[in-house]
Amino acid sequence: MHQSTLLAGFLRWLLLIVVLGRVGAEDAPPPSGSGPVRNGSFHWSSTVQEAKAEPMGRFVTFAFGLTNVSDQTASILGTESSCECTVAELPSKPWVFAPGESGTIHVRMNIVGRFGTVTKVVAVETSQGIQQLLVRAKIPVTPAPFNVSPRKMDMEAARKDRQVVFKGGCAACHALPAIGRHGKDLFTKACAICHLAEHRAEMVPDLAALNRPKDAAYWRDMVLHGREGTLMPAFGKEAGGPLEPAQVDSLVEYLLQAYPAAGANAKPGESER
Ligand code: HEC
Ligand code: HEC
Incomplete structure (x- = not known):
């Protein structure tokens, strides 16, 4: 039992590394399925989000809701993302959830100088393993190199x-x-x-x-x-x-x-x- 959990954890990391590598290499399409997800103690409102950037915007933000649906304390330990341009904001580290407690993880993608479709992955490390969040921004093309006309x-x-x-x-x-x-x-x-x-x-x-x-x-x-x-x-x-x-x-x-x-x-x- 203990060993299979370890193995599952290892496999998750392996998958994460593969996904991060792939997305980082060439803005690949996200895996399908963007509905709610239960993973360990947490229920996630969604794990894949897409948003349209404002024509002159510098950031695109995403909000992922999560709830501890178990009857024990659970926590978010940290986050890792596929590029420095994308940051997940946590109110504290670790971020502890009592049973039934909800919260929102805000993810900010810096899009200055980018256009087209940009996809990034954020790996959220929870007390029960990793949850991947996939964010995708659609950025209108502007003529200037830094996204400013x-x-x-x-x-x-x-x-x-x-x-x-x-x-x-x-x-x-x-x-x-x-x-x-x-x-x-x-x-x-x-x-x-x-x-x-x-x-x-x-x-x-x-x-x-x-x-x-x-x-x-x-x-x-x-x-x-x-x-x-x-x-x-x-x-x-x-x-x-x-x-x-x-x-x-x-x-x-x-x-x-x-x-x-x-x-x-x-x-x-x-x-x-
Ligand atoms: C290549 C030619 C060109 C250059 C260089 C240029 N402008 Fe203009 N500017 C125009 C034209 C043409 C218009 C008329 C509006 C239009 O067609 O965009 C205009 C309009 C404007 C207006 C009126 C507001 C508007 O957009 O209609 C302002 C203010 C202005 N320019 C300021 C500047 C400043 C400040 C600079 C330098 C930092 C500058 N322009 C450089 C051609 C130029
Ligand atoms: C860089 C663009 C630009 C150029 C070049 C320009 N203007 Fe203007 N002009 C404006 C803008 C903007 C306003 C509006 C000002 C405001 O907000 O009241 C204006 C307003 C005016 C007004 C109206 C002011 C009022 O009483 O409400 C007059 C008259 C005028 N301009 C005359 C001229 C003349 C004559 C020239 C050429 C010598 C000229 N403008 C060149 C941008 C320009």
Whole structure:
């Protein structure tokens, strides 16, 4: 009796090593069966779980419920997982369960830099042997290498400093094309890139739909100073922007004509200089 328990324990470890090795090698499909399981003293709500990651998420979490269904004390001694990216959180070690007591093991998978389907195994060592938990995350594909979109990074950078659009790599699209240009041409390169972009962010307004008086002073102020506390940058040289005074003058002239203060607004592309 004693020896067969030892043998069973040994076989479980052997199976665990095989499974961990296989999953670690190539995100293999999980074994079938994800319903409740009784193993020794513990009843597990499930041993296989799958979850969809949020598009920009860094972690996927899973919760496995367990109950000591025996009439004796039982414990969770520790956990082992197939990669450091996946951690099972225990409130204490050992974690002791009185008869009838329930708890939840939370498993956190770090998915930064991962996409597609990722499967990991956590081996939970109980006072009656090993229970494997299999977690599988479905992670949507994003273009950037670290699971963070370039667009989101741009917006974060601009939130910290709205003038950053004229610096470093941002300048290639947001400042350099404006150099030496005037009027409509300048508007196209400096302003339309955000304001007339087909897929612009929601907070970038349609200039034709602005519900306020739009005189020369208004346009000049917006161009020179932008709007503090928003993503609208200040284009004036004094504020660190790229535009010379003569360029600002030409832009104000164009804006007055393209977005008349009253009456029907012309589409910017339709008005000729
Ligand atoms: C390769 C060209 C390019 C570079 C480089 C670039 N942007 Fe943009 N940016 C765009 C375009 C195009 C848009 C219009 C929205 C769109 O189509 O994504 C835009 C829009 C924006 C917007 C308006 C919000 C939005 O997404 O609609 C902000 C803010 C912005 N960029 C900030 C930055 C910052 C900050 C950097 C540098 C860290 C940067 N951009 C680098 C091309 C660029
Ligand atoms: C990097 C993207 C970006 C560029 C480039 C940009 N804007 Fe904006 N603009 C914004 C955003 C974002 C807002 C919304 C600000 C807010 O939240 O109120 C805005 C708002 C505005 C407003 C409305 C402000 C109000 O009264 O509510 C005007 C006018 C405007 N921009 C003009 C311009 C002009 C002119 C240019 C070119 C010189 C320009 N913008 C270039 C992003 C941009």
